[in-house]
Structure formats: structure tokens, C-alpha cells
Amino acid sequence: MDKxxxxxxxxxxxGDDSVKRLMYGVVYxxxxxxxxxxxxxxxxxxxxxxxxxxxxxxxxxxxxxYLMNARPSITDGSALVTxxxxxxxxxxxxxxxxxxxxxxxxxxxxKMSFGGLGTNPFNPALVGRVFLFIxxxxxxxxxxxxxVSRLQYTDAATGATPLGVVKEGLNAGVPMxxxxxxxxxxxxxxxxxxxxxxxxxxxxxxxxxxxxxxxxKIITWHIPVSIFLSVxxxxxxxxxxxxxxxxxxxxxxxxxxxxxxxVYMATDYVTSPMVPKGMWIYGIxxxxxxxxxxxxxxxxxxxxxxxxxxxAFVPLINKYVKPERFGEExxxx
Amino acid sequence: MIQxxxxxxxxxxxxxxxxxxxxxxxxxxxxxxxxxxxxIGAPSEPLVAKGDKVKTGQLIAKSNxxxxxxxxxxxxxxxxxxxxMMDSSGYKRMAISIDAEEDQWEEGIDTSKTLNRKISxxxxxxxxxxxxxxxxGLGGATFPSHIKLSVPRGKKAEVLIINGVECEPCLTSDxxxxxxxxxxxxxxxxxxxxxxxxxRALIGIENNKPDAIRHLSSLASDYEGTExxxxxxxxxxxxxxxxxxxxxxxxxxxxxxxxxVGTVVHxxxxxxxxxxxxxxxxxxxxRVITVTGKKIESPSNFMVRIGTLVSDLVEAAGGLPDxxxxxxxxxxxxxxxxxxxxxxxxxxxxxxxxxxxxxxRRKPVLNCVRCAKCVSICPMGLEPYLLxxxxxxxxxxxxxxxxxxxxxxxxxxSYICPSGRPLLDYIRLGKSTVSxxxxxxxx
Numbered sequence: 001m002d003k004x005x006x007x008x009x010x011x012x013x014x015g016d017d018s019v020k021r022l023m024y025g026v027v028y029x030x031x032x033x034x035x036x037x038x039x040x041x042x043x044x045x046x047x048x049x050x051x052x053x054x055x056x057x058x059x060x061x062x063x064x065x066y067l068m069n070a071r072p073s074i075t076d077g078s079a080l081v082t083x084x085x086x087x088x089x090x091x092x093x094x095x096x097x098x099x100x101x102x103x104x105x106x107x108x109x110x111k112m113s114f115g116g117l118g119t120n121p122f123n124p125a126l127v128g129r130v131f132l133f134i135x136x137x138x139x140x141x142x143x144x145x146x147x148v149s150r151l152q153y154t155d156a157a158t159g160a161t162p163l164g165v166v167k168e169g170l171n172a173g174v175p176m177x178x179x180x181x182x183x184x185x186x187x188x189x190x191x192x193x194x195x196x197x198x199x200x201x202x203x204x205x206x207x208x209x210x211x212x213x214x215x216x217k218i219i220t221w222h223i224p225v226s227i228f229l230s231v232x233x234x235x236x237x238x239x240x241x242x243x244x245x246x247x248x249x250x251x252x253x254x255x256x257x258x259x260x261x262x263v264y265m266a267t268d269y270v271t272s273p274m275v276p277k278g279m280w281i282y283g284i285x286x287x288x289x290x291x292x293x294x295x296x297x298x299x300x301x302x303x304x305x306x307x308x309x310x311x312a313f314v315p316l317i318n319k320y321v322k323p324e325r326f327g328e329e330x331x332x333x
Numbered sequence: 334m335i336q337x338x339x340x341x342x343x344x345x346x347x348x349x350x351x352x353x354x355x356x357x358x359x360x361x362x363x364x365x366x367x368x369x370x371x372x373i374g375a376p377s378e379p380l381v382a383k384g385d386k387v388k389t390g391q392l393i394a395k396s397n398x399x400x401x402x403x404x405x406x407x408x409x410x411x412x413x414x415x416x417x418m419m420d421s422s423g424y425k426r427m428a429i430s431i432d433a434e435e436d437q438w439e440e441g442i443d444t445s446k447t448l449n450r451k452i453s454x455x456x457x458x459x460x461x462x463x464x465x466x467x468x469x470g471l472g473g474a475t476f477p478s479h480i481k482l483s484v485p486r487g488k489k490a491e492v493l494i495i496n497g498v499e500c501e502p503c504l505t506s507d508x509x510x511x512x513x514x515x516x517x518x519x520x521x522x523x524x525x526x527x528x529x530x531x532x533r534a535l536i537g538i539e540n541n542k543p544d545a546i547r548h549l550s551s552l553a554s555d556y557e558g559t560e561x562x563x564x565x566x567x568x569x570x571x572x573x574x575x576x577x578x579x580x581x582x583x584x585x586x587x588x589x590x591x592x593x594v595g596t597v598v599h600x601x602x603x604x605x606x607x608x609x610x611x612x613x614x615x616x617x618x619x620r621v622i623t624v625t626g627k628k629i630e631s632p633s634n635f636m637v638r639i640g641t642l643v644s645d646l647v648e649a650a651g652g653l654p655d656x657x658x659x660x661x662x663x664x665x666x667x668x669x670x671x672x673x674x675x676x677x678x679x680x681x682x683x684x685x686x687x688x689x690x691x692x693x694r695r696k697p698v699l700n701c702v703r704c705a706k707c708v709s710i711c712p713m714g715l716e717p718y719l720l721x722x723x724x725x726x727x728x729x730x731x732x733x734x735x736x737x738x739x740x741x742x743x744x745x746x747s748y749i750c751p752s753g754r755p756l757l758d759y760i761r762l763g764k765s766t767v768s769x770x771x772x773x774x775x776x
Contacts, residue, residue: 006659006693007423007672009758011744012686013345013502013665014695017751019702076699118700118752220709274705274716325714325736326340326574327586 019117023077025218026264029209030084033260036192036202037092042150044092045198049084051096055103056083063112070116078117082106085125088199088260089304090132093144093156098136102128122311123268126304133304143195161195162255166247167300175244189254200257210263219267222276226283227262227290228253234291246295258290261303271311278321285310335540337565338575341712343745345568345666347541351505351625351632356513358636359649361433365408365640367393368420368428371679372469373476374400379429385412390439390616393429396464402477403467407618407638408433421662421679423672431640442615448516449612452523459528459611466610467617467680471602472496472571473663475681478607481597482528491595493526493534494580495604497549498564498571500539501664504684506621507601509634511538511545514605515552521608522559525599533558535580539566568666569743573598575712587739602683622646622678626687628654637678643685644674658693661686666744696753707746707756713739717746717756724763729770732763740764
């Protein structure tokens, strides 16, 4: 035979999944939440998102090209997702230079210093966010009013998040029933009509995107469900014990960054466990730590910290939690 | 209820282009190269020399040890060579080359098409006949069938499982056999049941073959203890352990065989060969082979004499397309890529697949993003990403403890990986290294 043919070991067929498809799937899933954010926060949402994405992708490109001497891989979409998620975790009135610092920390420290995609132990977007949160506490905790003027950016009028209102109120000794009057009803909270970070406000849109990711097999249900369940149960117990000083479980589910964290940040492939049983341990850990910070901690919100803390346990979980092996024990059914 | 195995599995594109094409008898080839090692175990011992005249069905190499079997001439003609020739592995191995003339069958072989339902042989006679006829597992593993039927002392078979799953994409030979040789299959299954001394046989068929399920179900009603089970489509359901789990909900333990949970699995093709061997006295000298591919002119199912060159077979299906990137012996998931089409088909060849060049290259390899897809689809409950990394860094203890040897090389992990990582390639390396280490430990 005169023609050269390929000889390679099996399999000879491949699925159509690619890292790129998975990453862009996350981007599509975040679109509804972004639209809601545009509706409530206007131009600020657009500016913050654009700066965050562009600077994350630029830092990834520059670091890969000039520091790591590697072929830049910004087209795989992972820097885009990091940029988008970082933006979703920032207030929409954040000055542009703080966003760029956040992007540098997220990509430079959170991702590239460990070797790039696949090797970072902590969620890069959260590394960036928490760095900013600790470095610029004032700017990071002033949230614009939803729907006042859609054309204001850093000059927007601000207020506290529902979680902040509750935390401050309870610290001051105000009973829960009075505090609930100061914040919108559950339905409005669910749709996203509240103070908060750019992309965290609308549980509805975030869950819709989550269902899309489940349908496209981008994520599995284990991590979000275990986080929601553990938060629900833990806050439910506290609320049953003392309804005067504790917000109800539904309130905890729809406020703050819980849905964004549970569906989009905790499910980050690189920094979450490999086996369903491990995902449960990880998810429950995040839920419990989140509630502990919210209820007893100094900060009103704790999802970011909870995810980062559990990220640190992931290698340990992967080492000790193994999948159920086939033929481990004789099962005669 | 439609059953399946619960853990892992994937759904590759089926691409069964030849499913509706009836089996055609391939015209006699001019030459056949019959390797003496077409089965797992010791190569058979050649009984003929250059210049010998042989008849179709004549024994030309005999079983050489317990795990071995007989090999018969698939044509009538003159032996031209008994020497090392390239086989489908790409290596040169001992084979017998015969120039074919007009067919003259060895005496005592019934070549008529008449169905012979009456079973007169005893169980031991059936097993003897299967060894004499050189029957091996035709699903691809080519383990000598008589050994599987000789149940070791202290173990007992309760049910016979017939593998009509054909979960491998593209292949349709078993499907056609079920449609066209249903009665013969049923008799073959009765023979296997008698040899094993079991009263029950389950035929597992995936529900992408509803015609075969209907046909065999209607036939099965005439045969006591035989039942067709519909299975959900999922690869690798045709793997022995997965099929046992799907049909009788028992898990074959690590390192054990189906007989350890009271069952024996045989392929559809094997059941047909058993019918021919026992009822027609015909040794295994031909089998059904699918020739297919996206660019091939007429995807076909052929009844092919063992030893026919792949090139002859492809020629009969319209020739090798200009756009040929790979020639695969078997299906796309577990088949082996051939170095050339000038190698013979053997007892284990269930199909020849021609892959166009744009589908022959692998995707670029990216970093592992730990998406856990390989873990979730592994039908054996292993962690392919970990086995790959452990092999790459030569952590052989870890490879062994993470049970690399349980891997049956179904290829689901490499198939699903979004980063295009060569997971199975590394796991194979890990497996063979660990096997060597274990062997040296025993010495």
C-alpha cells in the first residue's frame, strides 16, 4: 500500500466535549443573571464586567507569554469565566483601578503562580475577590441602590445588603421581626431586587443558568444541592431554636452570594472534589462554614471564605474519598 | 423493564451503517494466511508443511496445551508457506499460507442449510466438539470456549448469558446473525445450556436492535428456559462484567470470573459457531465480519473465511476510499488500528472499520481540568485521571493500589475527556508495568 495511515491505540472515537465548550457553557449560563444586573444596576454592571473580563484575559495572555514563556491559551475561555465571575462578585460602583488589581491577583496569584488552568488549588476569582475585600473594605462594601439611576457608575447612591441589615440590626439588639420590615419580600429577593454584588442578586436567573449547566452536563447536581441543603438545615435549626434572633432558612438561601457561590464558584472543576461522596463532604462543609460566618462571624456574608476554606481540603478529600469500585464486595442481588 | 448496568458508561455515536444489510458470502479468496495464534493462550502447533494439499475444514494446527485450541483450513488448496507473517498486531507471527482452489470440504462436514434441531450429543461430547472445532469467544476476546464451559470443581453455573449487546459502535455482525440465523442460534444456546448443565439462558440485547429483540423473543418462546432481555443502550454493556451486572444484578469481584457468581457469558457469534460445530460437524473456519466506515462505498456484512486478507474484504465493500486515515480491526472504541490492509482476518475479527483522515487524528492534549468526567463514566469505578498521573510519575504503588488492573480498557475515559488527554494509553502502560512488578514479586 502506498498511502500512509495512522496507527494509534484505541479508542479511535472521541466525544465532542472540550474545555472550550464547557467554559463557554458557563458563560452562557451567566447571561440571564447579567441581564438582571443590567436592569437593576445599569451602566455600572457593564463597566465593571467589561474591565474585569478584559483585564483577566490580558493578564493571562501577558503572564503566559512573557513570564511563563508558554503559548497563551486565552481562547480556552477559562480566563473569560474567571473575569466574569470576579465581576459578578464585585459591587457595580467599584473604581476601575481596584477591578484591575483584583484581576491581577485572581489571574496572577490565584491561577498562574500555580501553573495555570488545572493546577490552582483555590478558585481564582474568589482569590481576587477576597483580596479586594480585605484590602479595600470600604469600597467593597458599598452597594448601589437597585434601580435608582441606570447611568451612574461610581457616583451611585449606596445602601446595605439584606444580610448587612440583618447583621447590623441583630448586633444592635433589634428583633428579627422589625428587621424583616426593612428588607424586600422573599419574592423580590428571589428575583434580585436588592443591594448586592453585580451578579449575586438574582437567585432566579442564577438557578435558571444552573439548570442549563446541568442539562448540558457541565456541572453535576451534588455540590449545589449539598450546599443548599446544609444551609437550609443549619439555619432552619437555628431559626427553630430562636426565631427572634435568627433569620429563616429561606432568607439565607436567597440573599447574599449563596446561589452564585453554590452553583458557579464551588462547582469550579479544578478546585472541587472528583467523586460524588467527596462533593457532598465539600458542599456540606461550605454550607456549614457559610452559616457560621453569617451568624457568628464578623462579616455579614461568608460564602467566599467558606469556598476558599473548603478548596484547601479538596486534595485531602480526593485522597481519602474513593469512588465505589465495581466488584469491591460480592453483591448477590 | 429495560435494564442496564448502574455505574458509569457513555453513549458514543452508533453509526451502525450496515445494520440493514443482509449477510453476503464473500467469494473465495485466492490466498489465505491463517495465523496459528488467533486465541488467548498457547499458539497451536502446525500439522502441515509447504506443498501439502489441504481440504476445507481440515485440521492444520492442533491445540497445544490447556489454554489453546485447534485451527482448520478455511479453503481447499496447497500450503505455500508455514512461516512468520505479519498479522493484525503488526508483528510477524507464525502463520500458514494456503493458495485456494475450488472448495472441497473435509468428509463428515454437513454443508447443507437444513436446520438440525435434534440434540443428541451429551454435555461432554458438546464440549469435546467445541474444542475439536477450534471455537473461541467470537466477541473479540478469543478465549477458547471449551474452557469456559468446563466449570471448575466447587463452582456451579446457574444461568447462561448470551451476549447480543454489540455495544461497540459501527459493528453489526451480531445483529445480522440474530436476524438471519435465529433458529440456529437458539439451538446453539440449547447446546451451551446442556454443556453447562443449566436450565436457564438470558439473551441480552440493547434496544437499538428492536427487530432482533422481537425475532429472538418469538423464537425463544419455543425453547424452554430461554429468555430475551432488552437492555438500555450504553457502552460498554457488552463487557462481560457489565453484562452480568445488567442482567442478573451480580457483581463479579475484582480479579474473578463470571463463573464465580454462577454464570457463564458467551457471544452470539460463539453460539452460532457451536451450533455449526455440534449439529453440522463444521469447524470454525468462517465468521460474519462487518466492513464499514463513513466513506466506504457499500458498508456490508460478509461471511468470511478465516485468513482472508483485510484488503480483499475491503475491496468487496467498494474498495479503500481515497480518504482513509485509519484501518481498524474491530470497532472504534476497542478495535486495533492496522499498519496495513495486507493482514488476515482471524477468529476474533468482528469488523473492519475505515476511518477518514480528519477523524484519525487526536485532539491536542490540554491540562487536566479535573472535571471528573472520567471518574463519573468509568464503569469499573476507577479514577482514570489519577491512574494517568500516577503512571506518568512512575508511582507504581499508587497505580496498583488504585486498582489499575481492574481496567478493561473500554476507552470511555479517553473518549469523554474534554482536554483530549491520552488517559487509556497511560493506564495501559501502568497496567503492564504493575503486572510485571506483581509477577516478579511472586518469584
